[in-house]
Amino acid sequence: MNKKSLFIGVIVSAAILSMANLVFASINTGGKENTSSSIEVVVEPGDTLWRIADQYNEQAGMSVNELLFYIQKENQLQSAIIQPGDHIIIPIK
Known part of the structure; x- marks a missing residue:
């Protein structure tokens, strides 16, 4: 595996983790802002x-x-x- 493939893999992994974090955050709050x-x-x-x-x-x-x-x-x-x-x-x- 060369450096370019490794770099692309790291970027894709970071993007997937960021998207997963957003999904789980919206599930936790029901997709609503906490206005209480x-x-x-x-x-x-x-x-x-x-x-x-x-x-x-x-x-x-x-x-x-x-x-x-x-x-x-x-x-x-x-x-x-x-x-x-x-x-x-x-x-x-």
Whole structure:
């Protein structure tokens, strides 16, 4: 294989990877722009992540379980344990 063939192979591979990235990105977002906003909630004594997700799931347009997962992921929580004074970001449509 000469240098020209190798160069063409690298260019074609890069183009294919770029196109695949665009396809998977549009699948992940459903092809729509993310127009949702978020609110910040300060955890009060007695609050649980489940209760917060249950309180805001309709505004977020998600089930309680979906919102619970989203909150943990977006707030980089290792578990569902939260403490009074914690600031939690919640998506709102």
